[in-house]
Amino acid sequence: MTAAAHAQDHAHHDDHAHHPTGIKRWLFTTNHKDIGTLYLWFSFTMFLMGGVMALLIRAELFQPGLQLVNPEFFNSLTTVHGLVMVFGAIMPAWVGFANWLIPMQIGAADMAFPRMNNWSFYLVVPAAILLVASFFVPGGAAASGWTLYPPLIIQQGISIDMTILAVHILGASSIMGSINIITTILNLRAPGMTLMKMPLFVWTWLITAYLLIAVMPVLAGAVTMLLTDRHFGTSFFNAAGGGDPTMFMHIFWFFGHPEVYIMILPAFGVVSAIIPAFARKPLFGYASMVYATASIAILSFIVWGHHMFTVGMPAAGNLFFMYATMLIAVPTGVKIFNWIATMWKGSMTFETPMLFSVGFLCLFTIGGFSGLVLAITPVDITLHNTYYVVAHFHYVLVSGALFAIFAGVYFWLPKWTGNMYNETLGKAHFWLSVIGFNIAFFPQHFLGLAGMPRRIPDYALQFAEWNMWSSVGAFIFGFSQLVFLYVVIECIRSGRKSEQLPWEGADTLEWTHLPTPAPYHTFETAPVVK
């Protein structure tokens, strides 16, 4: 090497050793770990905001009659709670995991487009502000339900425009994030890291990113049509002008059903990393897991009609969506089977990440089964818009997606921070969450079967008892998340120093090829995977 080349190499090295500090570090960062951290804290903040809205809803529903909030505000709470949890909490949390883990798990130095990565994050902040600030404008926040159905949504005030703009910005952010993730996975893998050697989390995110690119423009189109119906005299969804509100439902749910898988596929990836680590066995049927994930993604595009069995589709349409929806349970069942087979005769221990993963497995399966019940058209016609549906999707998204997020945070906290969390408090967080969650949401199956409609601030007296239990459970679940916050902060500030490999069964690159905690820059020289 010549002296000039050596000096250049040295300068290059110094540039990479640079570790920015202070507010500029976070504002201008292009480091995948920093951006991952920003996403995770942002999503937790939004989770707490959405959680406060949920507790207001449950406080109002503790007893029949109107106690705390007026009906318009109640409708805004249910709407913005849904939007905030879906777009502000769960999705950004998974993008945070993707940022932290994908480069480390495939042996890349960073994401493919680091500046775009920074922009992806800083777009979600104004979108969140728009959503939350809409509570304070005349007319109050959007009150149509998170599905934004016309004609109700056409009639409300400026908050709808704020919500539409927020959805547009979030969509742009998601598409940029997805392009980044796909390019990183396809182009920056270390030598020897073939597609079929990638950890399941990377696979599930690759497929999720394709889903996002496919459906976010569809949602953007739908909300743009809402905007022009509101302000520019079009009648896409206005029956008086020759339009059709049902068309909005079709377009929305063509986005909305893959969206469910966007929130749950990365959870499958996280659980597929944790269960083998704590069962001390390789994942059973890795290839079939990849195949099943791809299959679920494809099928997710042809089942949207099961959200609208009651709108008056022809019988043939209802039957088609019923059959297709039931068939999607097959690859999902394969996954459940594989996780159980991974645990079978394993040398298992039950630290907090494993507890949350097993909790995920049991409770997500309940959500899956209640989904199968709702897939049966004649049953759905009875249960549509009841609390049974509310119970079903909370079993999928809370004990599914959210529990997997908790599992993942506990699993990778030592890698991220270099410190161990408090195991006793972690377990307390799990048990409080699982008990509170089940008290909150299991009775909602009974309420739905008894005919209680969703999105109402008041209800008939026969629903009083289970509503009271549901509210008690919701408050236990809600406040137990403060334990999580405490555990994470304590871990970062004063946790016991973690061993290099705190989980003996963990075998992906970030555990085997990198120190704990992961340095600011990793894999400047790509590892060779054998």
Place this chain on the structure above:
Amino acid sequence: MIGAFKAVFWSFFGVRRKAEYDDDAKKLTPQAVIAAALVSTAIFVLALYGLVKLVTR
């Protein structure tokens, strides 16, 4: 190409024998698998539609 269709069929079911999967990983290209998946999805949708037509006749 027939190999790609077989792999996609098994992926719809969600399982695959290890030896055959190893064989797939050696022989199949991503382009062939994606093309086979799109065609198979169309066939799947048409088959479901046919079944629906049959039972509502």
